Amino acid sequence: KKEYDYLIVGSGLFGAVFAYEMTSIGKKCLVIDKRNHTGGNIHCRQVEGINVHAYGAHIFHTEDIEIWNYVNNLVPFNNYVNSPLASYHGELYNLPFNMNTFYRLWGTSTPDQARAKILEQTAQFAAIRPSNLEEQAIKLVGTEIYEKFIRHYTSKQWGRPPCELPASIIRRIPVRFTFNNNYFNDRYQGIPIGGYNVMTEKMLKGIEVRINTDFFRDRPYFESIAEKTVFSGRLDEYFGYCFGDLEYRSLRFETESLNMDDFQGNAVVNFTDQKTPYTRIYEHKHFEFGTQPTTVITREYPMASARTAEPYYPINDVKNMQILDRYKALKEREQNVIFGGRLAEYRYYDMHQVIASALHTAKKEFRLLSVNKSIHP
Numbered sequence: 001k002k003e004y005d006y007l008i009v010g011s012g013l014f015g016a017v018f019a020y021e022m023t024s025i026g027k028k029c030l031v032i033d034k035r036n037h038t039g040g041n042i043h044c045r046q047v048e049g050i051n052v053h054a055y056g057a058h059i060f061h062t063e064d065i066e067i068w069n070y071v072n073n074l075v076p077f078n079n080y081v082n083s084p085l086a087s088y089h090g091e092l093y094n095l096p097f098n099m100n101t102f103y104r105l106w107g108t109s110t111p112d113q114a115r116a117k118i119l120e121q122t123a124q125f126a127a128i129r130p131s132n133l134e135e136q137a138i139k140l141v142g143t144e145i146y147e148k149f150i151r152h153y154t155s156k157q158w159g160r161p162p163c164e165l166p167a168s169i170i171r172r173i174p175v176r177f178t179f180n181n182n183y184f185n186d187r188y189q190g191i192p193i194g195g196y197n198v199m200t201e202k203m204l205k206g207i208e209v210r211i212n213t214d215f216f217r218d219r220p221y222f223e224s225i226a227e228k229t230v231f232s233g234r235l236d237e238y239f240g241y242c243f244g245d246l247e248y249r250s251l252r253f254e255t256e257s258l259n260m261d262d263f264q265g266n267a268v269v270n271f272t273d274q275k276t277p278y279t280r281i282y283e284h285k286h287f288e289f290g291t292q293p294t295t296v297i298t299r300e301y302p303m304a305s306a307r308t309a310e311p312y313y314p315i316n317d318v319k320n321m322q323i324l325d326r327y328k329a330l331k332e333r334e335q336n337v338i339f340g341g342r343l344a345e346y347r348y349y350d351m352h353q354v355i356a357s358a359l360h361t362a363k364k365e366f367r368l369l370s371v372n373k374s375i376h377p
């Protein structure tokens with residue numbers, strides 16, 4: 001018998017939830033991570049008593065009561081509600097698009113007035129079949145909202161103008177005809193009290209974890225020490241990039257401590273004009289209603305991804321999906337390896353989705369183990 005039941009590559013939400021579940025039924029896990037900390041992309045750095053979201057703003061939201069109870073049993077969540085603002089050449093508007101936004105744009109004070117205004121700008125495009133993202137957005141919300149909030153923001157995000165992007169990126173644009181600035185429609189939302197690290201540390205408590213440890217540095221050794229490997233790193237890297245790279249958009253973060261108690265009065269401001277080079281500023285203390293005398297902000301700049309940059313958003317275009325299919329075929333042939341999480345599946349997952357996926361994977365393992373036990377008692 002090998003030393004560990006599971007070698008878990010990656011201590012992000014997928015790896016941590018899986019390790020937590022398998023340890024709870026007495027399995028021996030080793031979790032490794034190539035970074036110098038655990039938690040993957042939900043990791044926070046403490047700066048002057050403020051939890052700084054090191055890999056971009058993370059707001060937990062879900063419709064699923066079981067997932068909400070699961071995370072709250074690990075750590076209680078606060079009642080933060082995400083209500084971002086858009087800044088267009090210094091003018092501030094509420095997001096998501098709702099009656100507050102329309103009032104500020106057009107002075108419309110009733111839903112009927114706002115609907116009529118949007119209709120005025122979309123009517124001529126109603127019969128058009130959009131061939132790109134620009135046409136799709138104008139068809140859905142009209143020229144003015146497109147111009148002020150979507151056009152330049154999207155160009156910055158994807159590094160290409162919307163007229164060169166597929167219409168499929170935006171299927172619908174949520175528009176609300178109430179004065180409600182809550183960004184999410186989900187019933188449950190919040191931030192763990194004390195930060196995300198409390199949650200991952202709770203899951204990994206008592207489990208052997210090695211940070212600064214890259215699976216590929218000593219692959220034969222790691223493959224020899226456990227009955228099964230759970231891999232939550234990059235799928236293309238696992239197979240030596242043999243079919244080429246699965247491409248991502250990346251981000252660069254510029255974080256600054258400021259000697260003032262409040263910089264922008266809100267956790268998230270999106271910059272939707274073309275002259276501002278970054279897409280967002282987060283002011284981290286507002287996620288946790290912080291009252292510290294100083295503040296920390298992060299400017300987020302989208303950028304192209306190379307193998308050396310952090311992979312963030314998968315580019316799910318035809319070319320990459322074809323490459324993915326080829327890797328998926330190889331994956332099916334791997335013995336005793338479980339692939340999971342956003343990098344190994346090459347898909348964008350929200351936190352509640354990755355937790356659900358890890359729980360589902362663990363349940364499958366439980367079933368497999370109990371079947372094996374009844375065959376080989």
Ligand code: FDA
Pocket residue numbers: 009010011012013014015032033034035038039040041042055056057058059060061213214215216232233234251312313340341342343349350351352354
């Ligand atoms: P994750 O990337 O967290 O973990 C993988 C781990 O594997 C990493 O720690 C990595 O170092 C490690 N690893 C990789 N290769 C390795 C190797 N060879 N050897 C050892 N270790 C290796 N979701 C949400 O619900 N609300 C939100 O507001 C946001 N916000 C958000 C902002 C941004 C900018 C992004 C990109 C994403 C979000 N998300 C989000 C999504 C959220 O980040 C995501 O669901 C989880 O972090 C995914 O967890 P994983 O475990 O899959 O990956």
